[in-house]
Amino acid sequence: MRAVTPFLMFQGQAAPALALYLTLPGARLLHRQDTPEGRVQMAELELSGQRVRVTDSPVPHAFTFTPSTSLFLDCDTREEFDRVCGALGAGGEYLMPPDDYGFSVRFAWLNDPHGVSWQVNLPA
Template structure:
């Protein structure tokens, strides 16, 4: 058995995946399929991909159907950083055009911590233990 986070986007899957892979160290696209001619999604756009985001495999899907829901902060990606510089760089990148739920600070349970929703609506907790 294997549990894998699954992120569903509406037209922004490739942009989000590229952004995460360049923002989070040790991240890369593992495999990718695109919509073909006659399929539900726009031809050539990402249909389904699998990426390693900081060593965790994540499935990324581009839904051709509009849904009445999006991401919720109740489920988030939690990143433990090695240095304060790493944390600050990740927070700076992910927070651009996003919103903070908890701005970077010392909350007692961590030396440095931030919780935010990125510009795609995905929730991230960035931690320096």
């Protein structure tokens, strides 16, 4: 096996999701190919060394993201934690708002405005 890569499939929201994710610390776009209609056919970005693939589904489907699968981010500083939570949480929904839950200095679990679930952690 060569690699395991998270794959996020959107329904018309891949471009704004990519724009949001590229504001995160350590994020960079590796590749993007759009359809003639302007939807994201395939994109790959890197989030702090982890490659993530993103696409817009060409076919409508009855399912979306669920918090049971999430991307877990460890932050280096409180400022970075606050900035990441602010960016991902704007227009999204907190499942666990930023707080000290006893297992790290600060933790938050949220769904971003595109439905992707994130766990943001500031380890001890």
